[in-house]
Amino acid sequence: MTAPQTSPPAACATAPSAVAAEASCRLPVLFFAFSSATWLLFGAVLALLSSIQLYQPTFMEGCPWVTYGRLRPAAVNSLVYGFALQAAFGLALWLIARLGRVELTNPLGLFIAGKFWNLAVTVGVIGILAGDATGFDLLEFPLYAALPLFASYACIGAWALITLKARTERTLYVSLWFVLASLLWFPWILSSAQGLLLGWRVPGVVQAIVAGWFGNNLLQVVLIGMALAVMFYFVPKVVARPLHSQSLAQNGFWLLLLIGGWTGLSQLSAVPAxxxxxxxxxxxxxxxxxxxxxxxxxRTADGGIAEAWKRSGVFRFVTVAVVLLLLVTLRNAVFGIGPGARYTQFTYFAGARTDIMVLGVFGLAALGALHYIVPRLTVAQDELPSEGLVDLAFWASVVGVVSVAIGYSFAGLTQAAVGAMADRNFLGEAVTGVAGHLKLVTFGYGAIGIGALAFLVNFALALRRCCAACCGGVR
Amino acid sequence: MNHGPLIAAGAFVSLACSWAALVMAPQVQLGSLAPAPIPNTSDVHPANRPGLAAQGAEVYRSLGCYQCHTRQVRQDALLYGARLVDRGSNASTINLELPGSGRTNLVNFNLLIALAKSRADLGITPVAVPAVLAADTNVAPVLKEFAAELKLLKQFDNKAQIVRSTSKTVNDLAATLPVEVLERTGPDEAERAVKLINDAGGKAELVIYNLGPDIERGWGARRSVARDFVNDSPVLLGSLRAGPDLACLGSRAPEKFAAPWKFASTNLASEMEQRLLIHLYNPRLVAPASTCPSAKYLFATKQPEQRFAGEPLQVPGSDKPVYPRHDARALVAYLLDQRLDVGLPEAPVTKPSVPAKIAAAPAKP
Structure with a gap:
């Protein structure tokens, strides 16, 4: 059986118990979970505000700090570096400890590095709002935030890898392949891109190509890889069945790594064809x-899907994330090549890929996983205290992601139709004419924010119960 | 798959492949790209930005204008044409007017044949030559040759099953100059026509048609290419058109703006600058439907110290002038510096067709 729970207990006499392994995760993983959810809320609010400006230009007008051109990159970078990557670190650490049956190396160091990461993201977001953005998509943090960011990642990544090396369960489960690839992939692309763009400054449009390459690798390999790690952990676990096929997973893994790094540049125009x-x-x-x-x-879940959907909150999150992953990949396949790419180039349709991948595929998978991890690390249960808030977080996030995706996509298709015909009125049809769709986007970001808030409240309830339990024990 | 280092090595190889293809290869191809000289001038394109415009690029980046505006014009097709600009005169050119009449009506017989060869759809009519002239020892061989050429052409047409129009003829085509002999064809046909005409003593030039909705909108005379950005750092291409493309703002015609307008006076550059400043101050004053945020913070309402003041800006609908700050002027200088009207080897343009001049004396068949 290749499901995560497997480990012949006699195999490693020195292996820590699952409880001890989880206990070592408590400080850093809970910290990453809490701060990523907070950044999700913050980023969703920024994204909401900036989306209002798209059809209501007088909204928050007159202050350069909150003009659309700064608010939008601040929102995207908060969501990517504050929420997504931080959640990814938490999940990676927990999966390594859990699947490798090992206690985390240096949890305090990880916590401190996490603090510095948050500090760097905060400085970066303030830098963007102050007008120091670098101008490269998904890499907008100015150098004074990007360097500390890289340094703190170096610590987090190194300790995560040391922990992985020290694992007592030698079998590497599928999830850990993805975790390992993501953990290695991220510093490689980040240092490449930062070195070439902010240090050496490659000439001309090579900059745009490098930035596009970085952004795509971050989404397609690092974040999707982490999302897949979560999916491959929770789907067999919740339906309590072994993974359908190890070799299929292996093929899929290597093909994703080989191909994933090449996608995503079909939206550039002023570059060699x-x-x-x-x-x-x-x-x-x-x-x-x-x-x-x-x-x-x-195939792993087939037959048990309906039952697991009813029973498990995590499974619901993960299932929607899997469906979204399939849909966004098909969408990219149709509108990422040739005439399709050209038609939707420079529209909201193409830009929505980032939102769908970060908030939809990765975001839902990560939120689902956190809904399982946080109660285990706080109250040692499988569910967060309030079931109603779990449902609220799920439905608000799903409705939010779907609204954002649909709103941007339809706005983009309208723009594309206008862009393809020179005799159509650009300002009237492609700019002000898409306000209705963009209002749906605003609603979607609001819903995502509510989902994050519901999770945070549940988190706080769990923490309170945890503290009460501890203090009660002392008394 | 139980060995971490194996997976790490595999991941490294995968990433190295994508890095080599999408980072290193573009750098090898484009890294040494340099501005190209503009033919017949001592200038290059893209030129180094003057100081104010270079500072404007920083304002453009800082305010995040690239979040809503692209600077990449696209085109769907590149087609060619041939334009006849001069009928020329050579041994086969004959004045159809009688000697001593004081008038001239020159006909270049070779040119007519060349035009007929380039345009298989147009007919060709034999030129009526007054009998007096036809007997001239200079004219007679030309006419004989013309007749022979016509015969050859006829034979060729029959062989290739070409049916020429009887109502439209190349004789009419050559009546006004300049005239597009071929429009929107492939490069081979256009070049052949140019060569035929030039060999016949006429003068023709190759016309380039950059086609596509962006270009039809007047957002640029040609597509943007990598070379247009060799002086930029950071390169802000933009990826979303929540507003119009700005690649060619500085050389765009006023009627091609989202809110079309006309120059009120002839002081073009300063008027354009004025208009852009008003747009920055409040876009709704220029285009009522615009969703561009206003950048009022780039303007001072009180008159600054005299030596920093510059020209005050008179805003429509307000009797008080405002004073553009340095950043506003820099941003406008940067925007006015955006041009795509210059041809490059990889993205050529031709001058737009000048309105047809009335030919001195059209050749009447």
Whole structure:
């Protein structure tokens, strides 16, 4: 059986118990969980405010700090670096401790590094609002925030890898492949991109290509990889069945790594034509590993889906994330190559990919996982205190993500239709004409914020119960 | 798959492949790209930005204008054409007017043949030559040659099953200059036509058609290419058009703006600057439907110290002038510096067709 729970107890006499392994995670993982959810709330609010400015230009007008051109990158970078990557670190540490049956190396150090990461993200967001953004998508943090960010990641990543090395369960489960690849992939792309863009400053449009390459790798490999790690952990666990096929997972994993790094550049225009062409082909090829991986998950859960959906909150989150992953990959395959890419180029449709991947695929998977991890680390239960808030967090997040995706996509398709015909009125149809769709986006960000808030409240309730239990014990 | 280092090595190889293809290869291809000289001038494109515009680029980045505006014009097709600009005169050119009449009506017979060869759809009519002239020892061989050429052409047409129009003829085509002999064809056909015409003693030039909705909107004369950005750092291409493309703002015609307008006077540059400043101050004053946020913070309401003041800006609907700060002027200088009207080897343009001049004396068949 390849499901995560397996480990012949006699195999390693020195192996810590699952309880001890989890206890070592408590400080850093809870910290990452809490601060990522807080950044999700903050980022959703910034995104909401900036989306209002798209159709209500006088909203918060007159102050350069909150003009759309600064608010939007601040929101995106809060969501990516504050929420997504931080949640990814927490999940990675927990999965390593849990699946490797090992206590975390230096939890206090991880906590401190996490603090510095948060500090760097805060400084970066303030830097963007102050006008110091670098101008590269998903890499907008100025150098004075980017360097501490990298330094604190170096600590987090190193300790995570040391923990992995020290694991007592030698079998590497599928989730850990993805965790390991993401943990290594991120510093490589980050140092490459920062070095080439902020240090050496490659000339001309190579900058845009490097930035696009970085952003795509961050989404397609690092974050999607972490989302898949979560999916491969929770789906077999909740339905209590072994993974359908180890070799399918292996093929899917390697194909995702091989192809994933090539996608996402089909939206560039003023570059040699081979770049979008190659990237577009990769967008189509990527369907293969994603279908292989999701099919594997489907076969694992087949027959138990309805029952697990009713029973487990985590499973609901993860299932929606899997469906979204499949949909966004197909969307990229159709609108990421040739005429489709050209049609939707420079519209909200193309830009929505970031939102769907960060908030939808990764965001839902991560929120689901946190709904399982946080109660285990606080009150040693499988569910958070308030079931109603779990439902609220789930439905608000799903409705929010779907609204954002649909709103941006339809606004983008309207823009694309206007852009393709020179005799149509650009200002009237493509700019003010999409206000209705953009209002749906605003609503979606609001719902995502409510989802994050519901989780945070539940988190606080669990913490209170945890503290009460501890203090009660002392008394 | 139980060995961590194996997975790490595999991941490294995968990443190295994508890095080599999408980071290193573009750098090798584009890293040494340099501005290209503009033909017949001592200038290059893109030129180094003057100081104020370079500071404006920083304002553009800092305010995040690139979040809503792209600077990349796209085009769907690049087609060619041939334009006849001069009928020329050579041994086969004959004045159809009688000697001593004081008038001239020059006909270049070779040119007519060349035009007929370039345009298979147009007919060609034999030129009526007064009998007096036809007997001239200079004219007779030309006419003989013309007749022979016509015969050859006819034979060729029959062989290739070309049916020429009888109502439209190349004789009419050549009546006004300049004239587009071929429009929107492939490069080979256009070049052949240019060569045929030039060999026939006429003068023709190759016309380039950059086609696509962006170009039809007047957002640029051609597509943006990598070379346009060699002087930029950071390169702010933009990826969303929540507002119009700005790649060619500085050389765009006033009627091609989102809110079209006309120059009130002839002081073009300063008027354009004035208009952009008002747009920055409040976009709704220029285009009522605009969703561009106002940048009022780039303007002072009180008159600054005299030596920093610059020209005050008269805002419509307000009797009090405002004073653009340095950043506002820099941003406008940067925007006015955006141009795509210059041809590059990889993205050529031709001058727009000048309105047809009335030919001195059209060749009447």
């Amino acid at each position: 081979w770049i979008p062409a190659v990237s577009g082909a990769a967008n189509v090829l990527l369907v293969v590993p994603v279908v292989v991986l999701t099919y594997n998950l489907y």
